Amino acid sequence: MLAPILPSPSSSPADSPKPLLQAIAGVKPTRRPVWFMRQAGRSLPEYRRVREGIGMLDSCFMPELLAEITLQPVRRHDVDAAILFSDIVVPLKAAGVGVEIVAGRGPVMERACSSADECASVPILEGDIPELTEGIGLIRQGLTASQTLIGFAGAPFTLASYLVEGGPSKNHEKTKTMMHANPHAWHTLMQRLTPTIIRFLEIQIAAGVEVVQLFDSWVGFITERDYREHVLPYSTQILDAVAQLGVPRIHFGVGTGELLGAMSEAGSEVMGVDWRVPLDVAATRMVTPRVLQGNLDPALLFAGESVVRDEVARICAEADRACASGDALGHIFNLGHGVLPHTDPDAITRAVECVHQH
């Protein structure tokens, strides 16, 4: 077991020189913090160069490469945070699950889980991941005093969907069938994934990540009713475990307009908002006020500088309105989903500059 890392009074986020931690602490940041989901990755030519001939999952277990990929967008775009380069299935791979990332398709499991017995035999991550620890150490060395390192884990619903479907799914019918027709198997699976994700985040925190983002790619495919019964208890456990280590938490899912209230009950300081819901509207759906993260539509990075400028202004105004009314506690600028692969990196750099003017 790792020793909990509790914030000492002298390292209170409010006193931090890091705009992202300032915003999370609810104090006025020295500048509006911005980072972009998937800022590290395929949009950058320097990423495509260093990944050449190296598998996606392999790259997540190579410390120097992991650090280089994570730092590339920070160097290029002047964002306020690095997000650990990783993949949703890295903790499964580390736990011993047979999984490969197939180009053009996504993560594919050696075998899918359908019965309660199969769910019960999913391995749990217990040990260390020395490559990850080393990589995070290198990343921290590459960041300035004002830049924050965000850790990353996929949420248990999304991991469960990959395991039950055997890979990416358009409709998640096997996952929903298990939830409804075999809830025992479902809960067994979620109870195996939860400690794996907690352990994955503990390793990251012990190694030096300062904030974590729990990312639920597919949760927008289920109803609020199913979310509350089949997902919320597990996401809450994970976020609670991170809080006990004194680390603030960001929680995000795609297409979650109907789920924002329920997701906010899981307890994160920061709620990420998909581009479909204006931030001031999203703020009113939270059970208690939160710091909001979002929510430029990544597709609009293709639409040219003046469109992006207008969108950034609108989003900042919506966030500021929510803060002024007391519905929100702060704003971290981000996209409303990840950077799309063919995005022009210069459009990202310019968007970051623009955010910093607000």
Add this chain to the structure above:
Amino acid sequence: MLAPILPSPSSSPADSPKPLLQAIAGVKPTRRPVWFMRQAGRSLPEYRRVREGIGMLDSCFMPELLAEITLQPVRRHDVDAAILFSDIVVPLKAAGVGVEIVAGRGPVMERACSSADECASVPILEGDIPELTEGIGLIRQGLTASQTLIGFAGAPFTLASYLVEGGPSKNHEKTKTMMHANPHAWHTLMQRLTPTIIRFLEIQIAAGVEVVQLFDSWVGFITERDYREHVLPYSTQILDAVAQLGVPRIHFGVGTGELLGAMSEAGSEVMGVDWRVPLDVAATRMVTPRVLQGNLDPALLFAGESVVRDEVARICAEADRACASGDALGHIFNLGHGVLPHTDPDAITRAVECVHQH
């Protein structure tokens, strides 16, 4: 121009022996009407048999086949309506746009539209489609006095997305870019598509469809702001044109929780609701009370009879609650999206039986 078909007092939907038309007219139907989006198609072995060796789009222009495919689910499942078997791109094909349906991918355009000039040159459907007219005549002959024939058209946003992206798109970045960076091109395109869709529906109505569904597959990818500015005026024009022919209208889009209010302004009698939003919640988002259509998650047809029975009971109770409170005017049972290809047809038949018990 076709002569408008206005309902005569003696053919008021309230006096109709058809449960679907009764529900639309806001009177208590003789039984709760039910039909399923994509009820005709790949889930049925008899469909796969008759389609063997025949292209999807070709089949939409073969009157006997079109009628056979449309009637197959009505015979098998005892649903209260037939939905014209068609594809979103049929009116484009009929207008002379180069488009083919590529297996495993979807509709692919001979060329994508990117400039205002290219948008201005998209052909408009003006003539008749005799094969469609003949097919609809055959379908009407195959229906009993209590069964309704629903016509079908894709909404202009979805058609525009196919034309601008050149085919199916995960992120619709070209479409959104055109909307924002070249609104002149966008509106030019929508002004070409609107009369095509109106004409396509006029042909169907003249041939005997009794209700139409305007289906917006991809509209859940845009914000309410973009919807109001770039889509709503055109969908409204289309629905208005249908109303002038005296035919009631169903309007549906996928993932439209944030758009239900704006979409209801387009004026349809019936609003289809995706499975993510409970019907009683959806009802409160309408500008004025509507008949609600929906909203069983199609994935749950894989979960077994008892799960479906519970879901049907819940959905009917939610609809009834919305009607009792005055927020809704009636209920047509349906899925919250289309039948998935591998669905067991017997599960559909049993679900229909179950709906009829409520």
